[in-house]
Amino acid sequence: MDIGPYSFDEYVHLVKSFHGHAAPGMIIGGIMVDIALNNKPAGELFDALCETANCLPDAVQLLTPCTMGNGWLRIVNLGRFSVTLYEKNGGEGVRVYLDSSTLDAWPAIKEWFFKLKPKKDQDSQALFEQIKDAGAKLCKVRSVHVHPRFMEKRSKGSIAVCPLCGEAYPSKDGEICLGCGDENPYTEFH
Amino acid sequence: MDIGPYSFDEYVHLVKSFHGHAAPGMIIGGIMVDIALNNKPAGELFDALCETANCLPDAVQLLTPCTMGNGWLRIVNLGRFSVTLYEKNGGEGVRVYLDSSTLDAWPAIKEWFFKLKPKKDQDSQALFEQIKDAGAKLCKVRSVHVHPRFMEKRSKGSIAVCPLCGEAYPSKDGEICLGCGDENPYTEFH
Incomplete structure (x- = not known):
């Protein structure tokens, strides 16, 4: 499985260097951003909107030109694990989210995502194996149109x-x- | 002039790759983060607080372990060009800011920082030369104690x-x- 321009192992290496450790949310986040990049509307200029501040913004910053400091990444903290890439002037976009209804097939991912056990009691090896096994099957893709307030230039x-x-x-x-x-x-x- | 663990040219290369272009705010931001790292209180575990969303957060993310997605970088958008590194449990920190009172000696930096001319009429070459020449002289350092609300674990x-x-x-x-x-x-x- 490739993630953006990287092999899986290259991406994990990059995550450790930037984010500090190979967090499960960074691996799933990378898979989600990769799907968004492959489904985004035509046109080079896009912005990113993350609906959570956890992990996902770092996957966006590693895999797209959008960063916090250049203004192309916005965090709208709705607490949903979802990323949208959208055409920065028109607002047409693609939203990718983790589909929790799939998680019965991946119990270690379900345990982590819904915090069903304290972190220390979770099976980290099974979690990573299941993420790698499940890949894009964890996610759903929707077409969206973002609100005009997210198309305003920050000044x-x-x-x-x-x-x-x-x-x-x-x-x-x-x-x-x-x-x-x-x-x-x-x-x-x- | 080194910036963090990088030579000036290495840092500029990194900025172009991550931030998209060598923005003046990224160069000054790198100098500021470097000063903060050299003056921060002892102890390995620190968080970062940026008082602007422009450029500076990306300099923090390139030069420290603190990122948006790992929760160690917070943006408190007060519109001041300032970064604070602080001990994440105690709150003792060091705040570095651009001291605008020095800018009469660096007219191209003043023109850019106070937006005295439209960007297209600014002298970009003079601006970069003056930033490289001025370096740490642009900045001031203060000891601070951050408010306890910035020491709470995000959950x-x-x-x-x-x-x-x-x-x-x-x-x-x-x-x-x-x-x-x-x-x-x-x-x-x-």
């Missing part, structure tokens, strides 16, 4: 200097930057 | 099957999944 607009912290920030955020307002992420600052 | 809790879409979702989200509720990201679905 900060004009830049001001915050009178409190002295740092640059988007002037549309108001008289002071969000970090000096209610959203300050720090309890101490030296 | 979905128990998993249910949505009665509408049939997909798995975190049962804490309610009777139906968020995607079948108000947050549906699709206008068409086949």
Whole structure:
């Protein structure tokens, strides 16, 4: 089984290097992104939308041109294990998701996906063998049209200097930057 | 100038491959992450917090073990060009930011950072030369303590099957999944 331009083993190697370990969600995520790439609408320019923040965004970043920092990957955290690749101007896309109704045939995957046992009691070897065996059979593909709000270009607009912290920030955020307002992420600052 | 474990040219090569192009924000971002790595508190286990979604998250993902999909990188979009690496249990951290008060010495960087000219009229060659010349002089470092809400482990809790879409979702989200509720990201679905 190939995943994107990689052999299965090459992909696992890449996952360990980028994500830290060969998480089951990264292997299934890679299979899902591969399916999405093979089914996406014609046209080179596509964005990605992940419905979970777990694992799947890293599979997208490893296998497509879409990253968090270049703005082509969006995470809409709906808690569903699903990825959509869509034409960035028109919104036509393909959504791939893990079809949980198939999992009775793959008990170790079901145990992991539905958290039926604590992680330490799960059979990791069986899990990986079943993922490799099941492959694309775990997934379903749908045609979708994403909402126009996901087709808007991300722009900060004009830049001001915050009178409190002295740092640059988007002037549309108001008289002071969000970090000096209610959203300050720090309890101490030296 | 080295950036993380890479020479400057190696880093630029990596940026082009991952991020798509050698964006100025990726080069300055790499310099900032490098400074943070060299100043972070002792201890191996750290998380990262980016105060912008632009470029900087990709520099973190290329130069540290923290990624979006493994949960060690958080984006708190305050619109400030700043990255914090912090001890993931205690919250002690180091915050590195671009010090805009230095930019009078680097006019091409100032023009880009404050968007003083349309991108097509900016001098891209001068910009890259000034970034390489200025390096760490563009940045300031502060000790911080991050708010406890950024030290909480991300957990979905128990998993249910949505009665509408049939997909798995975190049962804490309610009777139906968020995607079948108000947050549906699709206008068409086949």
